[in-house]
Amino acid sequence: MQREPVTAYVALGANLGDAASAVREAVQAIATVPGVTAVRCSRLYRSAPVEASGPDFVNAVVELQTALSALALLDALQAIEDFAGRQRPYRNAPRTLDLDLLLYGSASIDSVRLTVPHPRMTERAFVLRPLAELAPERVTAEQLRAVADQPIEPLGA
Numbered sequence: 001m002q003r004e005p006v007t008a009y010v011a012l013g014a015n016l017g018d019a020a021s022a023v024r025e026a027v028q029a030i031a032t033v034p035g036v037t038a039v040r041c042s043r044l045y046r047s048a049p050v051e052a053s054g055p056d057f058v059n060a061v062v063e064l065q066t067a068l069s070a071l072a073l074l075d076a077l078q079a080i081e082d083f084a085g086r087q088r089p090y091r092n093a094p095r096t097l098d099l100d101l102l103l104y105g106s107a108s109i110d111s112v113r114l115t116v117p118h119p120r121m122t123e124r125a126f127v128l129r130p131l132a133e134l135a136p137e138r139v140t141a142e143q144l145r146a147v148a149d150q151p152i153e154p155l156g157a
Helices: 019-031 070-083 125-134 141-146
Strands: 006-014 036-041 045-047 057-066 098-104 152-154
Touching (some): 006 019, 006 070, 019 036, 057 125, 125 141, 125 152
Antiparallel strands (some): 045 057, 045 152
16 A cells, blocks of 8 residues: 655754765765655755764755655665764764654654654754754744754855
């Protein structure tokens, strides 16, 4: 049975190596996942690490349509991270690529492997600013004010 397409949002971030290229390549990789269509990406942003160490991050958010289940989409995202050389030596370690499933339609998921909406997304300017570009109805002015003290700047045009 074919599943009805769902709009999902994924946060991308990297702070090791050529982080901007890693994020751009990840957007392209997401667009090639079977069952994923209509990928739109926010601008790239530079942000300081939050509860993490290492160099500044390059961040973005993608909006996609998918016929995949949330867990199948998570599996595909983790495979892209692995291909990019993602290591997890400790919590919030610097990374070559980080892909977080933020929203999956209107679903509320709380399982061992996946929590959607992402539990910390409203605490992060590097998620809310690019998400607001793509889906302003998903981000409130109050949420943006709450993270206004977190340094973040758009990269390029």
